[in-house]
Amino acid sequence: MSMVFGVPLAVLSGQLMIGIINGAFYALLSLGLAVIFGLLKIINFAHGAMYMLGALVTVVLFDLLSVNYWVALFVAPVLVGAFGLLIEYFLLRRIAGQDHIYSLLLTFGAALIIQGVLTNIYGVSGLRYSMPDMFKGGINLGFMFLPYYRAWVIVVALLVCFGTWFIIEKTKLGSYLRAGTEDSQLMQGFGINAPLLVSLTYGFGVMLAAFAGVLAAPIYSITPVMGSNILIVVFAVVVIGGMGSIGGAIITGILMGVIEGLTKTFYPPASSAVIFLVMVVVLMIRPTGLFGKEA
Amino acid sequence: MSHGPDKEYEQLRVSGLHAFYGESHILHGIDMVVHRGELVTLLGRNGAGRTTTLKAIMNMVGRRTGSIMINGEETMSCAPHHIARLGVGYCPEHRGIFSSLNVQENLTLPPVVRSGGMSLEEIYTMFPNLYERRFSQGTKLSGGEQQMLAMARILRTGANMLLLDEITEGLAPVIVETLGEVLVALKKKGLTIVLAEQNFHFAASLADRHYVLEYGQIVEEINSHELSSKRTLLDHYLCV
Numbered sequence: 001m002s003m004v005f006g007v008p009l010a011v012l013s014g015q016l017m018i019g020i021i022n023g024a025f026y027a028l029l030s031l032g033l034a035v036i037f038g039l040l041k042i043i044n045f046a047h048g049a050m051y052m053l054g055a056l057v058t059v060v061l062f063d064l065l066s067v068n069y070w071v072a073l074f075v076a077p078v079l080v081g082a083f084g085l086l087i088e089y090f091l092l093r094r095i096a097g098q099d100h101i102y103s104l105l106l107t108f109g110a111a112l113i114i115q116g117v118l119t120n121i122y123g124v125s126g127l128r129y130s131m132p133d134m135f136k137g138g139i140n141l142g143f144m145f146l147p148y149y150r151a152w153v154i155v156v157a158l159l160v161c162f163g164t165w166f167i168i169e170k171t172k173l174g175s176y177l178r179a180g181t182e183d184s185q186l187m188q189g190f191g192i193n194a195p196l197l198v199s200l201t202y203g204f205g206v207m208l209a210a211f212a213g214v215l216a217a218p219i220y221s222i223t224p225v226m227g228s229n230i231l232i233v234v235f236a237v238v239v240i241g242g243m244g245s246i247g248g249a250i251i252t253g254i255l256m257g258v259i260e261g262l263t264k265t266f267y268p269p270a271s272s273a274v275i276f277l278v279m280v281v282v283l284m285i286r287p288t289g290l291f292g293k294e295a
Numbered sequence: 296m297s298h299g300p301d302k303e304y305e306q307l308r309v310s311g312l313h314a315f316y317g318e319s320h321i322l323h324g325i326d327m328v329v330h331r332g333e334l335v336t337l338l339g340r341n342g343a344g345r346t347t348t349l350k351a352i353m354n355m356v357g358r359r360t361g362s363i364m365i366n367g368e369e370t371m372s373c374a375p376h377h378i379a380r381l382g383v384g385y386c387p388e389h390r391g392i393f394s395s396l397n398v399q400e401n402l403t404l405p406p407v408v409r410s411g412g413m414s415l416e417e418i419y420t421m422f423p424n425l426y427e428r429r430f431s432q433g434t435k436l437s438g439g440e441q442q443m444l445a446m447a448r449i450l451r452t453g454a455n456m457l458l459l460d461e462i463t464e465g466l467a468p469v470i471v472e473t474l475g476e477v478l479v480a481l482k483k484k485g486l487t488i489v490l491a492e493q494n495f496h497f498a499a500s501l502a503d504r505h506y507v508l509e510y511g512q513i514v515e516e517i518n519s520h521e522l523s524s525k526r527t528l529l530d531h532y533l534c535v
Contacts, residue, residue, distance in 0.1 A: 179395070182395060183391055185355055186385075188375040189353050189355060190385075191380045191408050191452070194375075195374070
């Protein structure tokens with residue numbers, strides 16, 4: 001069997017695959033955080049909870065109404081996104097313009113409440129969601145085995161990331177978003193309904209998180225705390241990429257997943273710390289992050 | 296179509312307007328009227344309340360009391376985007392060019408609020424520099440070009456009342472001259488213009504009337520034909 005730096009190729013490519021999968025989730029989540037931070041200037045600590053809700057709603061819809069995976073992929077983000085709109089309208093809007101710390105505490109509190117209530121109902125042992133039949137199995141690429149579902153996750157996550165980037169950077173709607181990020185009051189002075197744009201942006205960011213949650217449902221253990229576990233890493237990814245940078249969030253997300261995977265292969269004890277190590281180094285060299293604009 | 300101001304039609308009537316930023320009370324009862332097709336300036340020293348008056352009309356200050364009628368409609372309870380949709384084009388003092396948008400994106404950002412706005416071609420004919428640099432980042436333009444862009448941006452929307460805040464500030468004389476020509480052309484088109492201005496010489500040759508502000512109040516209203524007789528008074532209010 002071929003070896004790379006003393007590691008079997010199959011092991012290396014397997015870990016690399018897991019790294020890219022994790023990176024795809026990091027990218028989807030940090031993308032939503034970056035979009036929300038850009039326009040609302042809030043650090044959405046409820047983002048992990050929204051990801052968890054996406055996965056949980058998928059399971060519950062299946063158990064109660066036998067809603068299949070494909071429908072859930074669409075319906076769960078819409079439901080969770082609508083829930084996000086309510087949070088924005090009834091909570092976040094009231095503290096708009098206040099110091100960051102308020103929105104941070106508010107979203108953190110909201111996340112804890114959502115998580116606590118659902119832990120009461122579902123416990124923390126983890127729910128199961130069986131993979132759709134068409135994704136069972138995989139393909140042998142010669143040097144590694146690629147499960148169909150993982151390939152699907154990578155492809156669809158990249159498509160969604162690219163689509164979001166395209167909308168924001170290349171379309172009229174995106175120019176509203178970019179301009180609103182710089183000066184939403186002036187935008188409103190031009191006749192654009194900025195408060196509505198803010199609500200929809202929050203709802204869209206939340207939908208991205210919930211979408212990631214649906215994708216995660218068949219492969220990760222679904223518990224009410226799954227969001228808070230991944231959120232800390234995602235925050236590190238956002239900081240490394242540069243707050244508010246859309247492309248930066250996507251690239252950094254995937255990159256960090258890969259770095260994590262490689263570390264798992266070559267020096268497993270450091271694998272859970274490596275992202276934070278990268279964060280420290282990046283912040284020392286470029287305080288605004290890899291893709292952040294100079295302040 | 297070229298016509299003088301329509302004295303019958305009050306495009307803007309501000310009465311007893313007070314405005315506050317937090318605890319500070321900035322405007323102390325502004326009363327002013329602008330007729331359709333008029334070019335009216337707000338003169339005064341720094342801090343007299345010119346910028347705040349324009350922002351208050353746009354509902355962009357903290358708290359306001361009093362009355363602001365646009366086309367006869369009370370707007371005190373309107374959100375800024377509704378005010379813009381009444382046909383008001385606002386050009387802020389800091390110009391508000393978006394750095395994440397290129398020139399053309401900046402130009403086409405404000406939605407069209409009324410019919411009869413200038414087309415992109417007409418705007419590029421009026422401001423050829425902007426055409427040449429239409430794919431440059433908005434904030435990479437020179438100060439003068441950015442000011443042209445900030446003006447051009449609200450001409451496309453069809454707004455028929457322009458609130459222009461300090462458009463000549465920090466610009467070279469030749470650019471100021473061009474801006475003056477633009478204002479004359481806009482006035483000829485029948486647009487109503489409220490111009491907050493520190494450069495009296497620029498304002499004097501263009502305006503129909505002047506309001507002089509001091510300490511958040513209007514202390515003098517001067518018609519253009521009274522300028523020479525009231526020169527000493529003006530100097531008293533404007534000179535530092």
